[in-house]
Amino acid sequence: MEIHSNVIKQNTSAFRFVDLFAGIGGFHAGMAENGGECVFACEIDDTLRKIYENNFGVFPEGDIKKVDEKSVPSHDILCAGFPCQPFSLAGKKKGQTCPESGQLIDEVVRIAEHHKPRYVLLENVPNIITIDNGNFWRYMNTRFNDIGYSLHYRILSPVDIGVPQNRQRVFIVACRDKTDSYTLTWPEQTSQCTRLENILDHKGDFRLLEPAKAELLKHWQQLLSQLCITELHSISIAAPEFGADYPKNFSRLTLKEMIQYKGAYGQSLTGCTTWKEVLDRLPSYVRKNRQVPDWINSSVDFSRKLYIQNKTVADKWITRLPRHNNSWQIMEWRGDRQNLTINDHLVQFRASGIRVFRKDVAPSLISMTSTQVPVIPWLGRYISVREAAKLQNLHHLSSLPENNSAAFKAFGNAVNAKIVSMVVSNLIKH
């Protein structure tokens, strides 16, 4: 093994790496850019395995649990973008106890223990450091310390290195050698970031924004243009709170007490004879626990105040707001507080609401659903697969998943290749 460590030291154009949980190949692309040779990959998804072979000429093995560590060739750097679902805040926070994926880090340790590569490079959501009161992170440290590695990490996002995507991920480098730990350096952050506009394509087979959603954005714009807002917070406008005055926690109220209040859009609760009738007239987010959940608590106060200040405008506006989709009734403003023009922003249709972002930097690409692909409202279309590939610095790949939603899923799962390349170029310098 030490031979390979020397190879890195003497000749930066020849080091060997393995790519576990290879996906569409973000690690591979970043390592290859530095002259790395992939000697083994594994990926459980058959379609992605074929695509990986087309792009990189290496056919990945399947399930890591079935890989015999002795069959993996020796290598200098072991890369593993182990699945992030068990750790992501969007997931169920089961952490290491998740039977399907939470234990996959043990498979990485098993292969590293056998081959003793100079470095192990891992990537995941930042939440793995803190989940379960830091227990998972302590577990990882113990496992790696026991096989002779020390762990170092840095949270990095493409926007830090000039690529217009906000995507915070934790990059973990495990070093065997004490000197490597001391000399480890991380990519420098830049204040100069390419604007998203500069990576957009002018021609292509673009997916247009559906007419109903385009109308919806126009309708919200009418409200935003007419509102008298003394103070716009970076929080949501929850339209169902317009005219509502029900208590934010009514879990202990009797039916008789409750029907004195007004529900969603100021609907009177008087006359309701059952709790079901009451709950039907309340915003969807209070129905489960009979109280306003934390994630929208401050927006409820803000929206009620806003309504009082803009009653005439709001009363007219709500009559034409589509009510069939709960998430269309909430505007999550994360954009410019001085400029309330939706067309000067990016939009994402999320389960929690219509989220608006500043237009210069795309929000994180998400693997779980293609319905959350960012919208470019001033062009009336979604971000394309090619543009998503650029946001992950994977646009040079010639083979991609056939349908759009599989391609977005793959890019949403991938590690940004440029960050990998910058981290690795520092590792192989010494």
Ligand SMILES: C[S@@+](CC[C@H](N)C(=O)[O-])C[C@H]1O[C@@H](n2cnc3c(N)ncnc32)[C@H](O)[C@@H]1O
């Ligand atoms: C977070 S993604 C890693 C993506 C990759 N780093 C990239 O740049 O595309 C995790 C990948 O692990 C794969 N995976 C999940 N369980 C696996 C297993 N038991 N064996 C091998 N691969 C697995 C998933 O299909 C997914 O592509």
